[in-house]
Amino acid sequence: MNENQILSTRYLIQEKYLSLQNRFTITDDAGTIRYTGNASFFTMGDKVQIFDANGNEMMKIRQDSLHLHMTYRLFSTYAGATERQIALIKRTGPLWEHKLQINCVHGDYKIERRKDGTSSDEFVITKDGDTVGHVTKDASPTKTFYWVDIVDSKEQNHILLLAMVIVLSCAQRIPVNPMAKPMIKSTKSN
Template identity: 65%
Template sequence: MTVFQSRPTRYLIQEKHLSLDNRFTITDDAGNIHYKVHSLFFAMGDKLIISDANGNELMKIRQDSLHFHLTYKLISTHSGATARQIASIKRTGPLWQHKLEIDSSNGKYILQKQGGVSSDDFTLTKDDVTIAVVARDASPMKNLYWVDIIDSKEQDHTFILAIVIVLSCAQRLPVNPISKPQVNAPKTD
């Protein structure tokens, strides 16, 4: 059990399985929408765009198909700034472990499952310090992720929530053709 020094900021990420383009909605614990995540329709691999509640694009998530391990790139696209890659996320270890290693412009992070194989609890750490705690609740129609981010002005909430979205993408079964890297897929951004 993780004990926080101050009250964490809580978000709820809802993934909709049957939606054509609005794949995720991110709200606070009061139900206010903070972010929306759209996917590119008929894209090979995962190509997602994170926007704020007003539709302003903030970040892109791109599955990188040229790696042995499932790998994603996070690209900052805040309005008025040049798009730049801010992180590379790689799934490592056995499939049931769901461990992500994140190399970012702000340092190295690790998101990994806590508890046994059937556990749906994860922690995000940087330099062995817990940054966020994630709990997953799955249903047939959608996945829910409760994300508690430790309150600190140093934490980039959009970045942390993007990591949890990558976790959701990486948790798909490998038999799903959408989750497999597409070697011959054309490059698009």
């Protein structure tokens, strides 16, 4: 293998807009369901629980509602362990940059749009400055799809990175959220 080739694991996250159970379904390259995410409706802010394929709760995502910037918390709930916060996620920078800053017990992460201008629906995940994943978004009228390629490494926590992409999805679909739509400057003249 040459040094330009990077092995990665690919996942597909499907978000179903009108589903009460399994709102998020995460499959691997072979189409096997690896994780599901159930969202709580009629609550202040987003609340999502992530389960493995056997129905064991792995993580929780909670949106904080009293912050200037959109803020989420990730909690580890592996195998019935005591719930503990492992990450704090905030939108940072100018609104049009669509950047998430993640302070995690495993290091500092960022999710931001690709800077090469290839697509507004492509994102890069970095950890302490190194690229650990790529995300491509594709939407239909009833679902949003996120293709997530995670750079293979013994150090990568795949469920953590997938939970971060679910936060990205939550942040983008909130209608009043500036991340949901690109900013359009008015060209109207009097």
